[in-house]
Each structure stands twice: as C-alpha cells, then as structure tokens.
Amino acid sequence: MTKSLKLFKEIELGPLSLRNRVVMAPMTRSRATAEHVPTDMMATYYEQRSGAGLIITEGVAPSPNGVGYPRIPGIYNNEQRDAWKPITEKIHKNAGKIFMQLMHTGRISHKLNMPDGAKIIAPSPVPFTDEKMYTDQEGPQDYPVPEKMTETEIQSTIQEFVDASKRAIQAGFDGVEVHGANGYLIEQFLAPNTNTRDDKYGGSIENRNRFAIEVSKAVADAIGNEKTGIRLSPYGVFSGIEIHDEIDKQYTELTDALNDLGLLYIHIVDHSAMGTPEVPASIKETIKDHFKDGAIILSGGYNNAEEANDDLENDRGDLIAFGRPFISNPDLVYRLKNDISLAEPDQDTFYTPGAEGYVDYPKADEK
Template identity: 55%
Template sequence: MKHTELLSPLNSERISLKNKMVMAPLTRSRSTQEHIPTDIMAKYYGERATAGLIITEGTAPSPNGVGYPRIPGIYNDHQVEAWKAVTNSVHKNDARIFMQLMHTGRVSHPDNMPEGSIIFAPSAIKPESTKMYVDGKGELEIPEPTAMSISDIETVIKEYVTAAKNAIEAGFNGVEVHSANGYLLDQFLNPKTNKRTDNYGGSVENRCRLTLEVTQHVANAIGVDKVGIRISPNGAMNDIGPFEGQEETFSYLTSKINNIGILYMHLVDHEAMGAPALPTDIRKNIRDTFNGLLILSGGYDAKSGNQDLMDNKGDLIAYGRDFLANPDLPQRFEKEAPLNEPDQETFYSPGPKGYIDYPTLTESTELA
C-alpha cells in the first residue's frame, strides 16, 4: 500500500479514525437562504466520508455570525434537524464528523445576514481590501462593524456554547472552534484589528482571552474530547495578516489551550495560497507544547502528507480542494491515481453542479 502512514488508522484513547486523512472545512454555500442545510449537503458529505475525519464548512453559531450567502447555521431547531441527515450519512460510512463553528465577525454584509443582525468586531475597523459577495448584487464594500461591548462578548460566548450543544444534538462527534483566517476570534488575537483598551485588548493575555473563554466554555458544555480549535499564525486572509509579536501570542495561546485539554489543534499554513510560510519556530513550539492531536493543513499532497506524519510533525493531515473534487481521495492516493481538478466556477454557486457530480475512480473507469 502506498502512503502507509497516511492511510493507516488512528487509534488513540480519545478517538479512533479509519485513516489519518481529514477533510478540511470548505465553504460551499449550498444551504438555503435561511441558512438551513439541504439534502444535497447530506449526499456531499456522505460521499466524502472516505476521510477518517470530516470537518464541516464554517457554520454560524448565531445570526450575527453569518457572513457569506447561503452558509449553514446551527442556532435554531430547523437547522439542527436538517443537520441530522448529514451526520447520519457520514456515520453510515464509518467516518467521524466535527462541525466548525465560525463567527465571521467583521467579514460580513447586512444583505447576507438575517434581519436585525449586527456586524460585530473587537474594534470598529473594517477590512479595506476584502469585499463581500451578495446574491444578485455581486461584490460589495463591507461596512464598518460595531465594536463589541462587554455584554456583546458575553452573549457571543453563550451563543458558541448553545451552538456546540446543538451540534451534539444533531449527531456531530464534536465541534471545531474557528479562531483562524481573519474571522471574529482571530480578529481579537490580532492587534491590527483589535484596538481595545479593556480586558479583551492590548496585551497578549487580553487578546487571547475571548478565544480561550469560548474554548473553555464549549469544552465545559460538551466535553474536552469533543472539541478542537483551528488557528492560522502568519495567516493572510480577510485583510488581517502577520503581526509583530505573533510568536509570543501563539505560544501563549497554545499553552493555555493545552491546559484546557481539548482533543485537537488544527494548524493552517497559507503558504500554498501565496502567503509567507509559517515560521518554523511557531510550528515547532505548537508541536512541542500541545499534547493533543495536531492536524496540519495547507498545500499537502499524498507524499508530503505521509512524510510529515512519518517525521512526527503532526498526527493528521487535512486536505481541502482535493477532497472537494475527489470523494474517494484515499483510494486515489493508495493507487496513485490521477485526481479530478476542482471547478472554481462552482465553488460557491447553489445547486448540485460542481458539488455532487465529481466522479469517483470507479465511475471514471466506467466512463472511459
């Protein structure tokens, strides 16, 4: 068997997976306008349950957390019920699935949000170089967000907890707290977007406070073995970018996250997207400090993923676009078969095209 380490099971005391391949979270915008999951989403995730672990697309924990058109939510009963078809579909194929809880913060537009929602951020600073797509209107300027009060922050923490409980009710094996890629929690971590002078801004400890409080409260609510977190040191998405003192920030954050005792940390490297490479010191510190499972993500192929596992740089390897276009990615890796190319035109369009019509290796052979 090729790529033996990558394709072999993970058997830890806390979770067992049939292989060490993770389907990375991918926004696909196939929910309804009311942010309710659809039938084709159950088919899509079920097809990709060849992965040992699936992490869903970013899912809004509250109406204020909705940034993009047609992304799913997990804040009402209709959404919880609709998600059950997804988790059932995945579990039938012996895979595990975590829901990524994504509050987009300032990366939003009122036209994409439920009526009465507010675009929140740590400070009233809008992203200058990022625009937001709105159905029927195209790319629009993002308005200045509302700086959160302490009461707003307390409410957001409660919303994450409720969302996590809802995810477990919907059949998920756990949740991933999204503290990466320039969304709300990452906005608090970064001094470029966080100009607060209270307990949630300024020092490293204060900027990390909200991420740590959300993670702790969610872990208290559903159990540490059902919680992961995603971080992107040196990330370059949504007008945020690297900052002075980031090594100290992520060293402190990792140490405190480790003390909470959650299942995994999901480390994103944006170098494959044109960002500066993740500094080796930060990567090594995270590996040395965090005692849970480490998921590595960013530009991997079968060979490089397998090698990093063999070199003990991480415990699991996440694949995004390769899983998007190849439901049977582990089989293709094992056979060293060619991969389907992803169709970027249909990444975020509604409907089944470019979503549930990528052929498996068997189907491709039959068509040939």
C-alpha cells in the same frame, strides 16, 4: 498496488477511533438554503467524501450575527439542527467521523447576507477595506464598519458558541472545531490590527488571547474537552489580518492555555500554497511542542500521499487535512492509496448554488 503508509493507518483521536489519518478540511461551499438550513444535497456531498478518517464541515454560523456569507449553513435554531441530522447519520453509517466547524465571521460580513435583525460585530470598529464582500442580491459590496462589541455582547457571543455546540452534539456530531483562523471573529480578537480595544480583551497578548480561550473553555465545559478542537492560522493574512512582531510569543501562550483546557486538537492552517506568506516551520513546531496532551492537524497544500506521510513520519503532526483535493476527488483516500491521479477542482463553482461542481465529481471507478 495499495500503499501501506502511516497516513492510512487507524488512529485514536481522544475517544474516537479514526480509520485513517486523512482529514477533510473545512470548506465553505454555500449550498445551504437562503435561510441557512442544510439541504439533502449537502448530505450527498458529505456522504460522497465519507472515506476520510475525519470530516470537518464547512464553517457553520453559531448565531445570526455570525453569518457572513450567503447560503452558508447555521446551527442557531432547531430547524437547522434537525437538518444536520441526516448528514451525521450518513457519515456514521459509513463508519466515518464528523466535526462541525463553528465559524463566527465578525466583521467579514454584510447585512444583505444576514438574517433580519442580525448585527455586524467585531472587537473594534475597523473595517476590511482591501476587498469586497459578495452578496446574492447586489453582487460585490464594500465591507461595513463593524460595531464594537460591548463586554455584555462578548459574553452573549460566547454563550452563542456554547448553544451552537450543544445543538451540534444533539445533531449527532462527534465534536466541534472552533474557528480561530482565517481572519474571522476569533482571529479579529487575536490580531492587533483588528483589535484596538483597551479593556481586558485588547492590548496585551494575554488580553488579545482572552476571547479565544474563553470561547474554547466555554465550549469544552459544555460538550467536553475531548469533543472540542480549534483551528488557528499563525502568520495568516486572510481577510485583512496583518503579520506582527509578537506572533510567536502570542501563539505559544495561546497554545499553553489551550493545552491546559485539554482540547482534543489544534488544527494549524498554512495557506502559503495559496500564495500567502510562508508560515515558518518553527511556529508549527512550537505549537506541537507546547500542545503536549492533544493532537495536531496540519493543513494546506497537500496534493499527494507521500508528502503528507512524510510529515506524519517525522512527527510534525498527527493528522493531515486536505481541502481542495477533496472538492474534486470525493474518493480522495482511495485515490491516494492506489496512486490514481487527482482531478483538479473548478474554482468557478466553489460557492455557486446547485449541484454543478459540488456533487457531480465522479469517483475514479465511475469515470
């Protein structure tokens, strides 16, 4: 019997009507070309998953400097923009909505993964030393020491986010999600262990929040606040971010500023289901309370409809994002609705090129 839960009910997200409250979480899949151009196979992948109320794309590089990983797509030239168009058209044809996640990786990068002439930049010259960066050419490599961004580079990087978001709209996206989570450039500014600056972009909470707010404002001014969301990961430790004493205060102030900008949503990451430290429920409540005018997307560790619906019913969030379940269940909404068991994703093919583990997961009624 089909379940009739709040999760499957329509919702107005700013100017958008979403047919349900299930969001496909942004997931890097590294199936673009070596030149970071989207492919037909990517269009098939997203089309297969267009039953989501809202799709948020994999992280997309706003500029050559923002390309951290091999074969991730970009939106820094018109060839890339035009190659995204068939993707947004397919989603809209199926009555879906799609946002592009703008991901500047900052220090989480390697020259071998980047276009010629690109620079590895970050708030401070602090390298990530705990892990290695994968490259297609030479396998895992040490992370480099990033160059400290000058104030001029900070301004030009903000402009890159603006140009990228305008191109995303030209490509037919319904909006963009600024990636402020998971240890990439924006979170490198937020966190004191990766931001040791002593100018107006470092030191105090106000200064460490400045870059995130300036990027969000510039993007919202360029394409509209009702088309601009942001992803944040308070208490996250991905890519070498360290937990510190001021997180609650910092994210409260950040949320107030983002609320003042009238952003469409805040997408809160909780990766504790992936083995990272717990994200206190209180910080999620605080963000929800302070983000008075916009929506909250919750993500991380949802594997069934009831758990997701419970968070909606208890007003902990407005939408629920599913990540890994969408990789292996293209018809995830249908399965959740009809209580059909979920297939497990194959981790070995998360980032490999080719169709395997990407567009070959069957729908429930194709098995």
